[in-house]
Amino acid sequence: MQAPTPAVPRLFHFAAGDHGQWRIEKILPVIGETLALAPKLAISSGDFSAAADKSTWVLHGKTSNDRYVERAEKTQLQNRQEGLGRAHATCAALIPIRKNAAWWALTQDERRAIFEEKSHHTEIGLKYLPEIARKLHHCRDLDADQPFDFLTWFEYAPEHTAAFEDLLVALRETLEWKYVDWEVDVRLIRAS
């Protein structure tokens, strides 16, 4: 009764500490408390041994199926987005957020209405494609309860930093963001 070995890993670990592929430039608390600063961030997938870990902090998240995006939106996203790991995209951001209990008590139609019809989440993101690449990780349904609900990882070239700031400002002004009760903004530079 083994689960089939997945072709693509879905569980990712973001460990802040003394080593990693990314240098942490700064950590800004946006809503609520901050995360401790460390020199580097190591991203890994698959098994993670908490016992052997000496990180300052570790966040875990899993990629999953889309929760809100509809077909027409997905087609637009797929036509315009580019993947992670582009050589010129040497800037990154890890933005962990938590949404409050009121959000999670909403039904699917209510959450969708806030997410897109009122907050235009996907539409805002589309404006910044393909410059800003993005990958969403879900934390809420992992085995252990996690401090955050979502970890979003963004990659972009240094010349698109201002565009990335605009994207964040636009999202943070939405009705959806009134349900965010913890948000931290971790900025990184690819370690050379």
Next chain:
Amino acid sequence: MQAPTPAVPRLFHFAAGDHGQWRIEKILPVIGETLALAPKLAISSGDFSAAADKSTWVLHGKTSNDRYVERAEKTQLQNRQEGLGRAHATCAALIPIRKNAAWWALTQDERRAIFEEKSHHTEIGLKYLPEIARKLHHCRDLDADQPFDFLTWFEYAPEHTAAFEDLLVALRETLEWKYVDWEVDVRLIRAS
């Protein structure tokens, strides 16, 4: 950076073996291979030590937010449903299912249309309330990849066994069920 201790446990373990609160009456493969028979099923929540476990099989699932139900449907469900653990509900079923890759590649609007507008999943379930109590556990976003995507636990009184069979027949005839590629039906009687 501890996650707050949850008031209500969300992670559950269904372990078939020599002990447990439920006696396994029979195990029927519905689609695909079966699960091995064992005398009892033990249900627990919170931490689970796989190393110390001598179960025949163990399935893990986590309760989560609703994925498809809309407000009007939820209100109807809440007005009519009763909880688990009713003294007269001495019969139970554990029905693990897996949905295929085609299902998971659908967008939210496509899955919702199949789930409710075409398959009337919630509407079918409503007909059997409050007799059949139900609790859904999600497996897909747990840390490790799991054999099944969902574990649904049902409880009902012996005199509602025929109604429960009707419910299953109705669900298995839906368009939604064409995306189910593994389903096992475990029937249980509360151990006295």
